[in-house]
Amino acid sequence: MKIPIAKLPIGLHELEFEGPASAYKLNSAVFSTPVIGQIQVDKGEAQVYVHALVKTNGLFSCDRCVREFDQEISGELRLCFEVVGTGGRPSFTGEEGDGEAGLRTYRTGEAFIDISDDIRDTLVISVPMKNVCSPECQGICPGCGEDLKESACKCGEKPPDPRWDALKQLQDKTPEDG
Numbered sequence: 001m002k003i004p005i006a007k008l009p010i011g012l013h014e015l016e017f018e019g020p021a022s023a024y025k026l027n028s029a030v031f032s033t034p035v036i037g038q039i040q041v042d043k044g045e046a047q048v049y050v051h052a053l054v055k056t057n058g059l060f061s062c063d064r065c066v067r068e069f070d071q072e073i074s075g076e077l078r079l080c081f082e083v084v085g086t087g088g089r090p091s092f093t094g095e096e097g098d099g100e101a102g103l104r105t106y107r108t109g110e111a112f113i114d115i116s117d118d119i120r121d122t123l124v125i126s127v128p129m130k131n132v133c134s135p136e137c138q139g140i141c142p143g144c145g146e147d148l149k150e151s152a153c154k155c156g157e158k159p160p161d162p163r164w165d166a167l168k169q170l171q172d173k174t175p176e177d178g
């Protein structure tokens, strides 16, 4: 997302945008829906404040039942740009971008402020560490393999899992020399 900052008059502006997830260098196997966002831009003489709410949908596999499910990923970012005149020098010392957290520079005359990388980072860190298809998901029984959200455990009612027979056969084949 490039904010057309040069075109905006001094003051508060609300912008909306929508763009393909691929434009944000997001994994297309996970993120296949567009990234949409609402941005507030407060353009001042000395500083530009950007506050953005962004969201998209991702396809995740449940940590409990392994089923794939769709999940909304959303995040919020706040950025502050110090306006620097084309011939002037920044009023703070230090390299661009590694000053105070979130403080960047915007050079007067540049057409856009590009916040694509910031949007990407916000979405990536908003992906939960644990993905569960629903709070009720109880996963798969390691014994009978039933999805416990849909049906009851069959461990008690079934003959032994044939996979154990296969394991037994393997064990029988193992040479035993004493």
Ligand SMILES: [Zn+2]
Binding pocket: 062, 063, 064, 065, 066, 067, 132, 133, 134, 137, 138, 139
């Ligand atoms: Zn699940």
Ligand SMILES: [Zn+2]
Binding pocket: 141, 142, 143, 144, 145, 146, 153, 154, 155, 156
């Ligand atoms: Zn079971």
